[in-house]
Amino acid sequence: MNQIQVLSPSVLDEVPERLAEMRDVVDTLRTPRGWHYYIDLCWLARELAPTPGLSVLDAGAGNGVLQWWLAQTGVDVLSVDGQRRAHPGLRFEQWCAHRDGDNTPGYRRLPARSYLPPLRFWRRHAWHETARALRSTLGPLPPQYSGSVTFLTRSLAELSGIASESLDAIVSISALEHNDPEVLAVVVRELERVLKPGGCMIATVSGSRGEDWYHEPSHGWCFSEKTIAECFGLESYESNFAEVETRFDELVACTFLRDDLPPFYFKGADNGMPWGEWDPQYVPVGVVKRKP
Numbered sequence: 606m607n608q609i610q611v612l613s614p615s616v617l618d619e620v621p622e623r624l625a626e627m628r629d630v631v632d633t634l635r636t637p638r639g640w641h642y643y644i645d646l647c648w649l650a651r652e653l654a655p656t657p658g659l660s661v662l663d664a665g666a667g668n669g670v671l672q673w674w675l676a677q678t679g680v681d682v683l684s685v686d687g688q689r690r691a692h693p694g695l696r697f698e699q700w701c702a703h704r705d706g707d708n709t710p711g712y713r714r715l716p717a718r719s720y721l722p723p724l725r726f727w728r729r730h731a732w733h734e735t736a737r738a739l740r741s742t743l744g745p746l747p748p749q750y751s752g753s754v755t756f757l758t759r760s761l762a763e764l765s766g767i768a769s770e771s772l773d774a775i776v777s778i779s780a781l782e783h784n785d786p787e788v789l790a791v792v793v794r795e796l797e798r799v800l801k802p803g804g805c806m807i808a809t810v811s812g813s814r815g816e817d818w819y820h821e822p823s824h825g826w827c828f829s830e831k832t833i834a835e836c837f838g839l840e841s842y843e844s845n846f847a848e849v850e851t852r853f854d855e856l857v858a859c860t861f862l863r864d865d866l867p868p869f870y871f872k873g874a875d876n877g878m879p880w881g882e883w884d885p886q887y888v889p890v891g892v893v894k895r896k897p
């Protein structure tokens with residue numbers, strides 16, 4: 606059944622094993638996360654229930670957690686983002702196989718000008734990676750997983766080179782709200798094109814308690830239920846938007862999220878939680894759309 610669900614922090618208690626796994630990815634790989642990411646991730650993981658060998662497109666994957674967790678479960682991830690991801694580093698190589706799907710020249714190669722890289726390279730890059738590699742060697746190594754991550758640099762509105770009906774599922778965490786509603790509708794249609802019949806699109810976006818509004822600090826829209834339904838082309842769906850105020854109150858009262866605010870929120874006033882002050886302004890929303 607198609608769904609538009611205002612997400613609740615209660616999902617963290619419902620799937621504690623998923624939460625532990627997500628935290629492990631964040632701690633091991635030092636991936637970035639926002640204040641409600643664990644809710645989004647745990648809800649999406651539960652909805653998808655991935656199995657080894659599944660092919661999944663992560664739309665707007667950035668440097669996010671989800672792609673690495675999926676690979677850990679044996680999924681082959683097509684990680685698509687408008688921004689080219691640099692070589693992610695040794696710790697990711699130990700995590701799972703990954704490659705540049707665009708075959709960008711120079712990807713994963715050391716600078717070729719001389720045999721020994723210049724000093725600034727060692728300072729900025731090699732020393733950190735060597736230290737990390739040593740730490741990993743001395744401590745327990747993360748397991749090698751059978752899944753993989755393939756990076757593609759693309760606009761989500763134009764997935765050239767990706768065959769129609771080629772992927773088992775589409776997932777997306779906190780990415781689609783960075784598109785204006787009319788662009789989002791195009792993005793959703795393009796994502797549906799590459800999804801196999803019977804496959805599922807599962808995404809989280811930011812939701813509004815009223816009309817659409819633009820959240821400057823995160824450069825993203827907070828969408829109303831109506832806009833989400835229109836952009837995703839949902840005619841019939843289950844919704845709990847009638848309870849949006851209750852869900853919002855639960856978020857505000859969630860001490861786990863408040864006490865676990867990532868350090869970058871404490872470093873400035875323009876990040877949505879000025880100087881680390883707990884002040885949620887919108888609700889995370891999960892969308893499920895099944896392709897007939």
Ligand SMILES: C[S@@+](CC[C@H](N)C(=O)[O-])C[C@H]1O[C@@H](n2cnc3c(N)ncnc32)[C@H](O)[C@@H]1O
Pocket residue numbers: 637638664665666667668669670671685686687688759760761762777778779780781783784792
């Ligand atoms: C806030 S980041 C979230 C990244 C990741 N999903 C995570 O969980 O950390 C949003 C990402 O979506 C990407 N994105 C949003 N809209 C896009 C579009 N239309 N085409 C390509 N990438 C897009 C941005 O480039 C950015 O990397």
